[in-house]
Amino acid sequence: MKSDSILVVDDEPNIVLSLRFLMRAEGYPVHVAVDGHQAIDLAREHQPRVVLLDLMLPGQDGYEVCQQMRQTPGLEDAGIIMLTARGRETEREKGLALGADDYITKPFSTRELLDCVRQYMAGPARQDQPSGQIGPTAVAGSM
């Protein structure tokens, strides 16, 4: 059975402070991981419904953590929200392709973030998101 908890994965205490406060104020239990290993361990242990994942982590980066989480039993349908300063379109595409549900670029509005988190808390995340929706389409014909 999945809990209502949230896993915050970020190595920067200054953003962790805000995220933890906001999520607690909304009444969600919050766990904090500062690197990829800890994130996987905590996710196995607590089965969070939503993961707020930073991309620039020491050691494993966020993309890798995201992929591993998706392969971890019980985490297939957790809502993974990438929260990152990498603002390029290709990075967003890569994140979504590797299994993230949402990609929010820093700086973000806290209100929008809370709306987003509430949405994933309300229902299972990955029902109606067919994969391959984004990404390149094969071009017919030869080059």
Add this chain to the structure above:
Amino acid sequence: MQQRPFVTWVLLGVVAAALAILTLAVYSVVPEESGMREQLPMVITLAGVGLVGVGLVGWFLLERLLMRPTRKLSRGVRALLESRQADQEIILPRRHALGDLTKAVDALADALRKSRRETRKAMQSATAELSEQKTWLETILQGLSEGVLVCNRQHQVMLYNRAAVSILGHPEAIGLGRPLFNVLSSPPVQHTLERLERRHGGDVDLPAELSAPFVCTSADAQRMFHGRMALIQNSQGQITGYLITLVDISSDLSRLAQGDAVRRALTRDLRGVVGNLRAAAETVASYPEMKPDERRSFDEVIRSESEKLSEQIDDLAHQIRGYNLGRWPMADVFVGDLVNCLQQRLKDLPDVRVTLVGLPLWVHGDSLSLMLAMDCLVRRIHEYAGATTYDVEALLGDRRVYVDISWAGDPIPTSELNRWMESPCADDEVGAQRLGDALERHGCEPWSQSAKREGYALLRLPLMASHRPQFMQEEERLPARPEFYDFGLMQEYAGDKTLAAKKLAELSFVVFDCEMTGLNPEGGDEIISIAGVRVVKGRVLTGETFDRVINPGRPIPPGSIRFHGITDEDVQDKPPVEVVLPQFKSFAGDDVLVAHNAAFDMKFVSMKEREAGVTFDNPVLDTLLLSALLDGDEEDHSLDALCDRYGIAITGRHTALGDTLATAELLVRIIERLEAQGYRTFGEVMKASHMAAELRHRSAVFSASGEGMESARS
């Protein structure tokens, strides 16, 4: 049959026969019993001595009046026949007994010369049109700002333009027939060539696009180029060479790096900090009932992140300083030209006079905007301060060039100047832009202050300095119409052949000459100038010369100055020989070295090899020996005499370059004659020239005068 031995034997025979007849006649005439018989042997001996004397005198007269003039005449005729020049003279013997023969030969020579001249004239008019087209092509090529190089399959340069020389940076390493990879790194070029050849050879249906872009560096990795290669095919569709165009992108790289810094900041670095800041600020605002210790930690986040933010902004601003400057199409602008245009434009204000003072400099900018801005400023100052005479002066700052407009009166207050900046600059020329816009584009923030001169004020425009050297004439390095190409090299499939088997016409020579402080290298005489020119396929490439004055590190003897004209002052700021010789070696490469009386120059050069750290192991040819090989030892083989004989005009005799160019012309004529005599390969010539050297050496040892070498040197 040899003339001299023949005549000698005939004379000897005649003398012997006369003696025999005389003996017989005397014995038959004088009766046996007379007492005179005893005296007969004495009489015959006396008569014999007389006959031998007459014979010797006869031989001498024949030699002087017939044989020597004949030899001289036949040498002249031969030289004329073998030379392809129209102005080859036949030197006629002065005293001779050949009768009308010399005049007849002279007339024949005249006729031959005339017909050669006519042929040449006809050829000239036929090639005139061709040469005009060639000039067009050359002008276009030389005007391109891209470097252009054409190479054959052996990667030898067959054509280059001036831009290639200047962007590749090593003028002495670029030359016709020289390896391309002396100046350009080879892997990108080889790789691109291979790729294109595969594409050319492949049976792909695609339209064969036979050119491709590539990026490469100079051989010393100092510069970076954006290149494009195109294959050159002959009429059979075989690849015979390739064309490379080069654009120097070294300066663009730092621009690209700056662009990267901006992009990284916008897509990553700044976002993180602002993200933290915004999240903290919004949290604090949304939850006013927060506990005091929680509130304190949020305040701490806001403080530290704000600090980080301002540091990053400073850092970014530092990195991209001037990044957007120069984005507008800009060029090097000469302040002198700007002021000229300004004077023309201000003609409608008859009492206003603008004068350019000081040395005009180069700035980097958009000429029209700058001129309009200055026009506008002068008019505003005139309206505001009423001054009528303005001086414009360019000053060189550390990183910028300041253009000062000064007048008698007070400085313009800043508030007034700011008002001008907001107003439109020119009426319609550049879309009615504001004065401030035009200047800001040049990174220019003008101000007004009092001038050094009492009672004067100035308005200062700090502008971007141009990258070109401010005080150098840039066209100086190369002559106006140098020879930059030789497509004959296309046919050369060299490499596996040895030098000795090489055809004379296909060799690449470097003809050189040195001037020295004296004639004695062992006694401390030194080289004070060295010059060289390349000769390829019978053409003297006056565009590829080497000319250096050398500081000999010792006083120049006044006696030698009248020969070479180089004084102590001329050499005091010149490099020493150990700097210049490696440069010359780099110029000469592995080409055949040629000099007039080469042994003399090589002696001086070889004595400096160790000091300079280079070895000249090139094969060496000597025009003096070659000339002796052609015309025998009797002629005068000094450079002056040879130039007279071959009709070569020397400009700058006794300057290293002047003598070099004359020797180069001489080499071309000599090679023509050697070929006419049946010498084909370099090896044959070397062998014959060694023999000539040997003969000359022997005759010099035997003859007391030995003046051939001496006079040749003078």
